[in-house]
Amino acid sequence: MFEGLSNSLQKALGKLKSKGKLTDEDVQAAMREVRLALLAADVNVKVVKDFVERVRERSIGQEVQKSLTPGQQVVKIVHDELTALMGGEEARLNMAPKPPTVVMLAGLQGAGKTTTAAKLALSFRKHGHRPMLVAADVYRPAAITQLQVLGKQIDIPVFDMGTHEDPVRIAKAGMAESERLGADVVIIDTAGRLHVDDALMDELSRIGQAVSPNELLLVVDAMTGQDAVHVAQTFHERLTLTGVILTKLDGDTRGGAALTVRAVTGCPIKFGGTGEKIEPLEVFHPDRLASRILGMGDVMSLIERAQETVDMEQAEEMQKKLLSAQFTLDDFRAMFQQVRNMGPLDQIMKMIPGANQLKGLENVNLDDKRFQRIDAIISSMSKEERADPNVMNASRRRRVANGSGVTVREVNQVLNQYEQTRQMMKKFGGGMGKKLGLRGARKALKSMGNGMGDLAELGGSDTQLADIGTGLAGGGSETRRRHKKKKKR
Incomplete structure (x- = not known):
């Protein structure tokens, strides 16, 4: 991910590093290349325009003129603005003051919700919690079986009531079961659709009202580019999301979703997922990702x-x-x-x-x-x-x-x-x-x-x-x- 964007940005900014003094023409030429690189990475047009304008204004300001290495200072400005674009700092999960903490996952079918639920449970256990999974997707064939297999694989309990019960009842019963098991985190895997529709939103809304989740996280496939941002915006308008989990970050994606979803929806990206292997999710660090994009390592x-x-x-x-x-x-x-x-x-x-x-x-x-x-x-x-x-x-x-x-x-x-x-x-x-x-x-x-x-x-x-x-x-x-x-x- 980001390989094309990373190479383009490093090439554009590399020309500035060797210059002892920057002119307005130097900055304008570099910003044109930065704009093209971001657009090629499938970043939202309005986001690109605002980003480039902020970088340009700061690059011709006093902080660069007084710098001993103006080219490097511009690179730092781009790094800071990329970090701010993706949220600025790590977004922590909202934990319930009194257990259990309820995390509800939503998203379209095929985004990787069920696998992400297992990865998220593993992340909680890694930090000393006692998570439990609730299978509330009664529509997709084998969704419940998949969650049961994953739960057994990582030794985390999975609650289900089959495919003929109302998902709201399953969620409520799952909460009761968590008290019996002593689980302090309940992760609810909900149903998805191939597209956003009123029936899906109504069901998610009813589940949310029944369990009052501390976190309502949207699972988004990073491979879908700007379509992922549109999905996130629609879900947020209907459900008021608390965060986003981007999956398939190791895929052949240009990175536009990661750079745009926060700016468009206002929802922080809280985790990033890679591969099908069941391992803990990576906490999303905007500053570290910005460093990787600009070739600064991590x-x-x-x-x-x-x-x-x-x-x-x-x-x-x-x-x-x-x-x-x-x-x-x-x-x-x-x-x-x-x-x-x-x-x-x-x-x-x-x-x-x-x-x-x-x-x-x-x-x-x-x-x-x-x-x-x-x-x-x-x-x-x-x-x-x-x-x-x-x-x-x-x-x-x-x-x-x-x-x-x-x-x-x-x-x-x-x-x-x-x-x-x-x-x-x-x-x-x-x-x-x-x-x-x-x-x-x-x-x-x-x-x-x-x-x-x-x-x-x-x-x-x-x-x-x-x-x-x-x-x-x-x-x-x-x-x-x-x-x-x-x-x-």
């Missing part, structure tokens, strides 16, 4: 993902081994697995500041097959060779290549990657976040990728991310704490 999300997925005990053990020069190929392989657990590697790459500008990474396919070859190479080595790669002479390398079904060149690449990672991790092994702080972490992450292009052929670009599992995991909490403190000031 260090905070990278740190948070590392903290959630990295085995802390294993990371600390790796640090000790690195500092005592005992880091082996078995540890190297385990580190790969830690990074893989953080999610799709192309997404991780986009979080690293400047990674999009690295040569050799434009068309790199970071898939699991590459890691499987690395794993096969290491597995073909003896225990002695994995513990001390220095013993790997030419004949041993040929034997490992034959045993793993690869070339000697690929075996050499893995050994070179191991040595480079060992040296780099020894440098940052004491806890990169603690030592360097957020700014230093950004610099380290950026420099970490400078050699990725040469290693991309075997997936080696991702070994450079390995210190996320040790340095960032060790210092991430401190880095995030200082970042929050700075924002408050």
Whole structure:
């Protein structure tokens, strides 16, 4: 998502960065390209016009004229305006002062409501809540069965009364069941239609009156572009929504819905969903998304993902081994697995500041097959060779290549990657976040990728991310704490 918009905006603004002084003509030319980029991304015409005008006015104002780097200041203005366009800051859920908190999901058929309900329940449980799902979609074939399967998969209770009961009665009965089970969050999956109609709105309105939801969230398919914004506007006018969840953000979408829905409806985007895999929804951070669009990376999300997925005990053990020069190929392989657990590697790459500008990474396919070859190479080595790669002479390398079904060149690449990672991790092994702080972490992450292009052929670009599992995991909490403190000031 946003790849086309991101490339166009970075190209337009990149021309300004190199200029020591900006003229009105420079700003006007850049704004024309920004306008075209936003329109091509399917952003609402009126929103584009207002956005470009705000950026233009600020770019020719005193804050840029007095800046030592006017081009960079304009980029900052665009970043600030993009952030404001998407809501400014994270929009938190409204929790009931007395449980249970009731969350009602609405939307058109096919937007991913049922899957999103399960993902949302998982997000609540991740933060210590006891969620329950209510199947109130009695019209779509297998909708109730789908929710039951998802609930069983993530071990969260699902309440249903079959397909012949009124959805309002099901919602009321679900509330009563939540008290019996001791659930403190009730998520109601309602029916959708292929289009907005009076019958759908009337039913949703009656369910809302019956259960008085703390959150009425509209689930919108980001792939539908401006049509998604029109749907959100119609639902908001009839039901008074409290927020929006954008699904399929990892799809081939131009991003217009994410950039427009807040400006047109006034409803904050609270979560973003990707893929069909049942995992917690990502909280929507406008400032972080704006940074990704402009190629600035997203260090905070990278740190948070590392903290959630990295085995802390294993990371600390790796640090000790690195500092005592005992880091082996078995540890190297385990580190790969830690990074893989953080999610799709192309997404991780986009979080690293400047990674999009690295040569050799434009068309790199970071898939699991590459890691499987690395794993096969290491597995073909003896225990002695994995513990001390220095013993790997030419004949041993040929034997490992034959045993793993690869070339000697690929075996050499893995050994070179191991040595480079060992040296780099020894440098940052004491806890990169603690030592360097957020700014230093950004610099380290950026420099970490400078050699990725040469290693991309075997997936080696991702070994450079390995210190996320040790340095960032060790210092991430401190880095995030200082970042929050700075924002408050």
